[in-house]
Amino acid sequence: MKATVVGSGAWGTALAIRLCKNGHDVTMWTFEKDLIPEMEQTRRNPRLPAAVLPESLKISSDYACIQGSKLVVMASPSFPARSVAKAAAPYIDEDAVVVSVTKGLEDKTHLRMSQVVAEATGRDVVALTGPSHAEEVAIDVPTGLLAASYDQKKAEFVQDAFMADCLRVYTSPDPVGAELGAALKNVIALCAGITDGLGCGDNTKAMLMTRGLTETARLGVALGAKKETFAGLAGVGDLIVTCTSMHSRNRRAGILIGQGKDAEVAMQEVGAVVEGYYAAKSAYELGKAQNIDMPITEAAYKVLYEGADVKEAFLGLMARQKKAESEDAGWL
Helix, strand or coil: CEEEEECCCHHHHHHHHHHHHCCCEEEEECCCHHHHHHHHHHCCECCECCCCCCCCCEEECCHHHHCCCCEEEECCCCCCHHHHHHHHHHHCCCCCEEEECCCCECCCCCCEHHHHHHHHHCCCEEEEECCCCHHHHCCCCCEEEEEECCCHHHHHHHHHHHCECCEEEEEECCHHHHHHHHHHHHHHHHHHHHHHHCCCCHHHHHHHHHHHHHHHHHHHHHCCCCHHHHHCHHHHHHHHHHHHCCCCHHHHHHHHHHCCCCHHHHHHHHCCCCHHHHHHHHHHHHHHHHCCCCHHHHHHHHHHHCCCCHHHHHHHHHCCCCCCCCCCCCCC
16 A cells, blocks of 8 residues: 655654554655655664664655555644645645544644644544554554544544554543543643652652543543543653653653743754643633633643743642542543
C-alpha cells in the first residue's frame, strides 16, 4: 500500500519507519527541504537521530508526493496543523484514509487535531494516539496505540496498517476522549516536571497524576467523551509515560520551569515543540467555558501565561479546601 506521512518530526519519522517495516510504499513529506540531502545520504533524521531510516523510505518537500496514497498520516505539530492540512488537501485521493497523530488543541478554536484536519481537508479523520515515545517506537520497543474513529472500518484500516509484533493497535469509537486525554496529559506532564524541578518526590507526582487525570476526565465527559476512555491507553496510559520519562519534552520543560526558568527559556532549552505549553491555554479556556473545576490546569496557566510564581502556585494547590476524593471525579 502507498502511504505518505506528512511531517518529519520525531513522531512522524518513527511512524514512517514502522510503515516501511510493515512492507508499505512510504514517502515522508518534510517542511525542512534543506535537510533532505543529509537524510537521504546518512539515512538519519536529526529530529530522531538514533533511528535508521529504511532505504525504501522516500523523502520529499512536494505535497504532490501524497497523490495515490491509500493512507495519509498527518504528523505536523499542532500550531501549523491547519495550514499544513489545507496545503495537503488537494493532493489527497478520494478513497484515502486520513489519520491525525498530533496530540494537542488548536489555539482559539480549541478544536482537537482530528477536527482541525477534517475541517482543512473535508475528510473524516481517524485519531491515532496512546503512550508512545518516538524514540522507542522507532527501535521496536513493544508499544500500544489507539485508533479512534466514529467509523469502525476506518479505525480497523489504520489498525491493520500499523500493527506489528512490537506494536499493538486497539480501536475505539471515542475520538473525543482519546484526543482530549492525549492533549491534556501534556499539561499534567509539564506540571509533573515542575514538581521534579521543585525537588518534590514520587508521592507528589503520584498525587499530581491522579488528580490531573480526574480533572482531564471531568472536562472530557462534559465535552462528550466516554469516561472509560480515560482509564485506557489514551488516558492513564499516556499520562504515565509522559509524566515519568525523560523522553518527554513536556516533563523536561517543566523541570526547568520548576528550577526557576521562564517558560520561553525552558522551551528553547528543550529544543523541540512543548505541546503542553499550548494545550494549557486551550484547556484553561475550555474549563472556564464549561464551568469545570480544573485547579491543576488553572495553576499551570497562571504560571505559563500570567507569570505567577511557581512555588506559590504549587502551595496554593496544596492549600485547597478539603473534599472527598470521589466528588465529581469524572472517570470513576
